[in-house]
Amino acid sequence: MRRLQFVCLNHRLDSMRNRKGLWFGLLALALVGCALFFCFSSSPDEPVVNGHPLGYWIDQFAGDGSGESPEAIQSALSAMDDRCVRALIDELNRTPSPLLEAFDNWKDRLNRGTDPNPESPYRRAGAALVLGHLGSRATNAIPALENASRRRMRIPEQGEDIRGAAIAALILIRHDSLDICARKSLDVADPYSGDYRYAFYRLGTNATPVIPIFVNAARTATSFDVKYFAAHSLVWIHRPDLTVPPLISMLKQTNNTSRLVAAESLAEIRDAAKPAWNDLRLMLNDPDEKVRRQVTNVLWQIDSVAAQQLKFVQPQRP
Numbered sequence: 065m066r067r068l069q070f071v072c073l074n075h076r077l078d079s080m081r082n083r084k085g086l087w088f089g090l091l092a093l094a095l096v097g098c099a100l101f102f103c104f105s106s107s108p109d110e111p112v113v114n115g116h117p118l119g120y121w122i123d124q125f126a127g128d129g130s131g132e133s134p135e136a137i138q139s140a141l142s143a144m145d146d147r148c149v150r151a152l153i154d155e156l157n158r159t160p161s162p163l164l165e166a167f168d169n170w171k172d173r174l175n176r177g178t179d180p181n182p183e184s185p186y187r188r189a190g191a192a193l194v195l196g197h198l199g200s201r202a203t204n205a206i207p208a209l210e211n212a213s214r215r216r217m218r219i220p221e222q223g224e225d226i227r228g229a230a231i232a233a234l235i236l237i238r239h240d241s242l243d244i245c246a247r248k249s250l251d252v253a254d255p256y257s258g259d260y261r262y263a264f265y266r267l268g269t270n271a272t273p274v275i276p277i278f279v280n281a282a283r284t285a286t287s288f289d290v291k292y293f294a295a296h297s298l299v300w301i302h303r304p305d306l307t308v309p310p311l312i313s314m315l316k317q318t319n320n321t322s323r324l325v326a327a328e329s330l331a332e333i334r335d336a337a338k339p340a341w342n343d344l345r346l347m348l349n350d351p352d353e354k355v356r357r358q359v360t361n362v363l364w365q366i367d368s369v370a371a372q373q374l375k376f377v378q379p380q381r382p
Contacts, residue, residue, distance in 0.1 A: 111144075114136070118144075126186045152205065153204075156209070192209060193232065205233075213259070214227070224262055232263040235263065249297065265297075291325050296329055298311065308340060311337075315343050324354055324355050324358055330362050344362055
């Protein structure tokens with residue numbers, strides 16, 4: 065009797081294992097099917113601009129760098145029509161389900177970032193920036209951009225990118241006050257001030273008129289955060305002819321924080337900071353250790369060959 069019970073129990077366990085294996089197999093097939101669908105499906109209605117789908121040009125704005133020359137990007141922007149604007153608005157308004165977004169993030173990691181991720185929030189930020197660079201041709205996108213500038217995301221950093229890109233686009237399209245946005249970016253008590261800082265990061269030379277605001281804050285602010293953000297905003301504007309001189313003057317201040325922040329900011333622009341070389345070299349004997357370490361790194365980044373001729377051989381660890 066016990067033997068029969070044992071055999072029956074084993075039979076039931078085998079049956080359960082088989083059913084479990086069947087369900088896992090079906091789940092695996094479903095996942096493979098989804099992967100094939102999302103990897104190889106594309107929207108046949110996506111506009112084509114200068115031989116590339118619109119998504120290709122969005123991806124030029126979605127990251128920090130670009131695979132195309134500025135001339136090619138400007139040519140593509142000039143070729144975009146009302147159909148492209150509508151498609152960009154749809155892209156900006158996209159709200160994928162959390163499951164779909166998680167799957168696409170997994171696919172992106174699997175591809176090691178080699179393929180564009182159509183569900184990525186950075187793609188939506190790229191769409192906002194393209195709309196901004198279309199200027200007055202994208203005025204009908206203003207409501208969508210206003211909504212995007214207030215959007216909250218499950219991952220806070222991603223929301224900051226989308227909101228900041230939308231703010232930058234609104235500045236370019238309807239000429240919102242740069243002065244107001246600059247001051248908002250320096251209001252560190254505001255939890256969303258980072259949105260405006262990201263907007264200036266994306267505006268680049270378009271933010272040239274507010275350089276005096278950031279220069280004044282970098283020189284006079286008593287808060288380290290305000291001083292830091294103001295100095296780095298100067299770097300993001302990409303006008304070293306206008307921003308390096310005030311950063312050099314900060315190197316000469318008696319305040320250790322000012323010298324440190326100025327050196328850190330100059331490190332970001334590398335060889336464009338060459339006019340500061342002599343002032344930085346004199347600071348190798350700065351009384352503050354953190355300043356000396358940062359100055360060492362800046363000199364190395366500006367000109368590694370010339371730096372080797374000084375009293376150090378390798379850049380210092382932070």
